[in-house]
Amino acid sequence: MLNKDIRKDFPILDQEVNGYPLVYLDSAATSQKPRQVIEALADYYQNDNANVHRGVHTLGNRATEGYEGARETVRKFLNASSTEEIVFTRGTTTALNLVAQSYGRANIGEGDEILITYMEHHSNIIPWQQLAKATGAVLKYIDLEEDGTLSLEKVSDAMTDRTKIVSMMYVSNVLGTMNPIKEITEIAHAHNAVMVVDAAQAAPHLRLDVQDLDCDFLAFSGHKLCGPTGIGALYGKKALLNEMEPVEFGGEMIDFVGLYDSTWKELPWKFEGGTPIIAGAIGMAAAIDYIESVGLDNIEKHEHELVAYAMEQMKTVEGLEIYGPRDSSKRAGIVTFNLDGVHPHDLATVLDMNGVAVRAGHHCCQPLMKWLDVSATARASFYLYNTKEDVDRLVEGLRMAKEYFQ
Structure with a gap:
């Protein structure tokens, strides 16, 4: 397990909620921010605040150095071959929309196939729905195994010579499933399809290497890896990005503007x-530096230990059903569940009354909820600052909720 002193880097955790010490188990929605990130933001605004690229004054140069230095940090984080392959966006959603609207509109036609899975987040469903409607393409879904994993056989069977785009999440934000992206990319490329990876839940927890994965596009968000909200990045292979047209127009992105x-x-x-x-x-660069200093391998190991402990302890609560892979080593730090006879929103409310923050609802995965045959679930998600004591508080809260509603 990681050193508990890490918690001291996160000032928000040092508080009480409803009279109890806060246990934050909602990092899959957004992570908390360490002092190092908060200080980096304050330092920029206090000392270097200026627009980038355009000016020649000192503040403008310092701001540009910080902004483009952040791009290099992301490049190294993903092991991309060039900073030209790193596009800053508002987050994963914006990045996926950019791929669908730019690459998709130019390369997808009537009868072509776009392949995704039932576990996708809405941000990796709706852009492809809209692309299919606009072009006459066919949106297809790969079915899941009973435990919420993907089989490479089903992936291969779902692909045809008409498959042009394969898009899926690296890690499920509901099931915790870790998909075999490298192998799926190989299958996609064998059918001359491009591979798009939603790494929103993977980037904070797993070491990413886009050259090793050989994916064509990969998107992630800063706020899930200890960074600020409203920032993320799209990685794209240089040859593909060069061919693509912008989808947002105005200042900064132009070379020459004429009248027409x-x-x-x-x-x-x-x-x-x-x-x-x-x-x-x-x-976001400061956040990447922070999690790199802790070590992504250490973070992944810590979360596997936590989720294994959580699943073991939660199974002792009668009437609790856990969704996703039964083998804790095959899932990220996410446990999604329902308690028999208790609506997830009521369950989350009782837990919050005891200072434990979990998420309840469809988690922006309504097709997956339908596949699971539920309307909603509760979800506990762990990160580097969580401990086994947090799990114990969660289980204690679940028992209290069970007694209260019975």
């Missing part, structure tokens, strides 16, 4: 119209 026509800047700036999210990028 314009040309665009080179990569990656042609996709970053308007004043960029400067502070967000700098804050």
Whole structure:
């Protein structure tokens, strides 16, 4: 397990909620921020606040250095071959929409197939729904195994010569399932399809190497890996990004503007119209530096130990059903569950009364809820600052909820 002193880096955790010490188990929705990130944001606003790229004054140069330095930090974080392959976005949702609207509109036609899974987040469903409607393409779903995992055989069977795009999450935000992205990418490329990876839940917890994965696009959000909200990144292979047209137009992304026509800047700036999210990028870089200092391998190991302990303890609560892989080693730090006879929202409310924060609802995965044959679930998600004592508080709260509603 990671050193409990890590918790001291997160000032928000040092508080009481409803008279109890806070236990935050909602990091899959958004993670908490360490002092190092908060200080990096404050330092930018207090000392370097200026617009980037355009100016020649000192503050502008310092802001540009910070912003473009953040791009290099992301490049190293993903092991991309060039900073030209790193586009800053508002987050995973914006990045996936960019791929669908730019690459998709230019390369997908009537009868072509877009392949996703039942476990996808809405942000990796709706852009492809809209693309299919606009182009006459066919949106297809890969079925899941009984435990919420993907079999490579079903993935292969679902692909045809008409498959043009395969898009899926690396880690499920509901089931905790860790998908075999590298092997799926190989299958997609064998059918001449591009592979798009939603890494929103993977980037905070797993070491990513886009060159090893060989995926064509990969998106993630800063706020899930200890960074600020409103910032994320899209990785795309340079050859593909070069062919793509921008989907947002204005200042910053232009080269020359005439009265009736314009040309665009080179990569990656042609996709970053308007004043960029400067502070967000700098804050996200500070967050990456922080989790790298802890060690992603250490974080992953810590979460596996926590989720194994959580599943073991939660199974002692009568009437509790846990969804997703039964083998804790095959899931990330997420446990989604229902307690018999108690609505997830009521369950989450009782837990909150005891200072334990969990998420309840459909988790932006309504097709998956239908596949699970439930309307909603409760979810506890763990991160580097959580402990076994947090799990004990969760289980204690579940027992109290059971007694209260009985």
